[in-house]
Amino acid sequence: MTFEEKKEAYAELIVKMGAAVRKGQKVVVSCPVESYDFCRMVVRKAYEAGAEDVILKWTDDICSRMEYEYAPMSVFENFPEWTALERNTLAKNDAAFIHLTGSDPESLKGVDTAKVKAYYVAADAALKDYYHLQTTMGFKWTIAGVPTHAWAKKVFPELQEDVAVTKLWNAVFNTVRIGDGNAADAWMEHAKKLAEKAKKLTEWQFKSLHYENSIGTDFTVGLVKNHIWEGGADKDRVNGAPFFANMPTEEVFTMPDRLMAEGTLVASLPLSENGNLIENFTLKFKRGEVIDYSAEKGLETLKMILETDEGSRHLGECALVPYPAPVAEQGILFLDTLYDENAACHFALGACYETNLQGGAEMSEDELHAHGGNTSINHVDFMVGTKDLKITGTRWNGEKITVFENGKWAF
Ligand code: ZN
Ligand code: ZN
Numbered sequence: 001m002t003f004e005e006k007k008e009a010y011a012e013l014i015v016k017m018g019a020a021v022r023k024g025q026k027v028v029v030s031c032p033v034e035s036y037d038f039c040r041m042v043v044r045k046a047y048e049a050g051a052e053d054v055i056l057k058w059t060d061d062i063c064s065r066m067e068y069e070y071a072p073m074s075v076f077e078n079f080p081e082w083t084a085l086e087r088n089t090l091a092k093n094d095a096a097f098i099h100l101t102g103s104d105p106e107s108l109k110g111v112d113t114a115k116v117k118a119y120y121v122a123a124d125a126a127l128k129d130y131y132h133l134q135t136t137m138g139f140k141w142t143i144a145g146v147p148t149h150a151w152a153k154k155v156f157p158e159l160q161e162d163v164a165v166t167k168l169w170n171a172v173f174n175t176v177r178i179g180d181g182n183a184a185d186a187w188m189e190h191a192k193k194l195a196e197k198a199k200k201l202t203e204w205q206f207k208s209l210h211y212e213n214s215i216g217t218d219f220t221v222g223l224v225k226n227h228i229w230e231g232g233a234d235k236d237r238v239n240g241a242p243f244f245a246n247m248p249t250e251e252v253f254t255m256p257d258r259l260m261a262e263g264t265l266v267a268s269l270p271l272s273e274n275g276n277l278i279e280n281f282t283l284k285f286k287r288g289e290v291i292d293y294s295a296e297k298g299l300e301t302l303k304m305i306l307e308t309d310e311g312s313r314h315l316g317e318c319a320l321v322p323y324p325a326p327v328a329e330q331g332i333l334f335l336d337t338l339y340d341e342n343a344a345c346h347f348a349l350g351a352c353y354e355t356n357l358q359g360g361a362e363m364s365e366d367e368l369h370a371h372g373g374n375t376s377i378n379h380v381d382f383m384v385g386t387k388d389l390k391i392t393g394t395r396w397n398g399e400k401i402t403v404f405e406n407g408k409w410a411f
Contacts, residue, residue: 001180003166006173009183010144011041013176013247015049017187018142019096020236020243023050028090030057031100035146042098055090061107061150061275068111076118079126088129094238097134097141104150105335108275113304116274120308124377136354136361137234140243143338145172154335175248175327175339191244194231197320198252200411201229204401206393208260209318211345213389215266216282221318221347222260224372226358229254237361248327250342253319255356257372259288261315268344269383272335276301281382289313290349305349311376317348317356323387323407337381345385345404350378 001009015021027046031039043054067075091097108116124131133139147168149161155171156164173179177186205227211219231252233242262285270279278298283290290313295302306313321344327334328343352373354360360368365375391404402410 001178003169006178007038007169008041009178010173010176011038011045013178013183013187014042014098014100014142014144015045017184018144018244018247019046019098019140020241021046021049021051021096021140022241024052025050026053026055026090026093026095027051027098028055028057028095029098029100030059032102032146032148033058033060034148035100035102038146039100042100046098051096055095061104061148065107065111065275068108068115073115073118076115077122079119079122081126084126084130087127091130091133091139094139096139096243099141099143100146101143101336101338102146102148102151103275103336104148105154105272105277106275107150109277111275113274113300117304117308120377135351137237137245139238140236140241141245142243142247143245144176144247145334145336145338147172151336155332171330171332171334172339174330175342177326187244191232191242191249194249194252195233197409198229198231201252201254201320201403202227204393204395206401206403207396208394209403210392210394211265211384211389213266213386215268215386216264217266217384217386217389219261219263219265219285221315222257222288222372223318224255224257224357226371227254228356228358230353230356237355246338246342248339248342250321250325250327251319251346252321253317253353253356255352255360255373256315256318256347257288258311258314258316258352258369258374259372261285261288265347265384267382267384268386269333269340270335271298271380271382272337272340273301273305273380277335278302288315305378305380308350308378309376311374312350312378312380314349314374314376315347316350316352316374316376316379317346317381319346319348319381320391320404321345321385322404322409323385323389340383341381343385344383345389345391346381346383348379348381350374350376350380
């Protein structure tokens with residue numbers, strides 16, 4: 001396959017597998033302006049798949065940064081009504097959302113974090129319907145990467161910019177299994193394997209998982225009763241159709257009990273959050289809550305995440321990713337959570353996925369809390385998996401089963 005053929009195949013995979021666009025549907029595509037050529041490919045594939053209309057939303061790191069630098073606080077505190085109406089309406093009417101992302105991981109370095117926080121608080125309230133439908137799979141959505149110059153330069157600082165971009169494109173293709181052979185078939189085969197692991201783990205219904213490795217993690221997390229492990233294809237809650245919310249996806253994940261986490265978790269990869277990098281950080285938990293933390297770099301950003309709201313100091317997702325997955329195998333630090341979270345076992349601080357609990361999607365916030373689920377305006381994944389990670393599951397009857405050994409599935 002030539003480079004251009006790979007791009008075509010990727011665009012097709014995003015439309016057909018990722019968002020699983022169906023006939024007559026409205027499709028929303030957001031994309032960095034810099035990647036307009038790839039965006040056009042995706043738009044064409046969407047129309048060819050039968051989209052009734054494709055709505056474009058351009059994004060740009062540099063203009064976003066300018067907004068944070070120049071616009072007054074009131075702009076961030078007041079999410080525009082018309083924008084919320086548009087997004088919520090499209091979500092309620094079962095549009096498919098394709099988010100093409102490719103950001104400089106430090107695009108917002110040094111900007112006023114209070115403005116960034118104000119924006120997220122306002123957006124969360126204004127887009128409540130949209131976010132609820134998104135986390136409960138009430139419409140189809142997918143996030144896929146598009147290499148931009150600024151991002152590629154951070155991943156491969158030693159390379160000349162154009163070379164770095166091409167290298168990052170090739171790395172992205174590898175993560176979604178585009179190469180020789182039919183990518184869609186390889187993708188479905190992979191999804192099937194993830195679903196099998198999820199099924200087995202759900203059957204075991206572990207009470208807790210214990211994590212240990214040589215970088216200092218010694219940590220126990222409780223799982224909610226009647227939790228569901230998910231992996232592979234997501235299912236549209238409305239019509240059961242499969243789609244993939246993340247491309248790539250290597251994880252099998254479930255719902256931790258927000259009040260049951262004890263011990264020390266050491267991050268194994270840097271975390272890029274809101275245009276800032278957090279490196280070499282450690283979180284200490286007691287009764288499910290982060291009670292102490294440290295970071296060699298980005299401590300302020302970590303503090304902002306943890307202090308967002310009550311739920312942001314508790315866990316909402318527990319995800320297993322064997323080492324090395326095609327993402328990790330390349331030995332590249334993508335500095336983008338979409339990729340790095342699929343390179344290693346991770347947890348998320350903040351909101352849980354309601355679908356990880358039997359009947360969770362139909363529960364009120366209070367009911368979800370009563371079952372151990374977590375709510376927050378944040379959902380921040382951070383990576384803890386290493387080559388030597390061992391995870392031992394304990395069932396309610398006390399039986400112990402090794403889930404991970406030397407960073408890989410032990411069953
Ligand atoms: Zn995850
Ligand atoms: Zn997550």
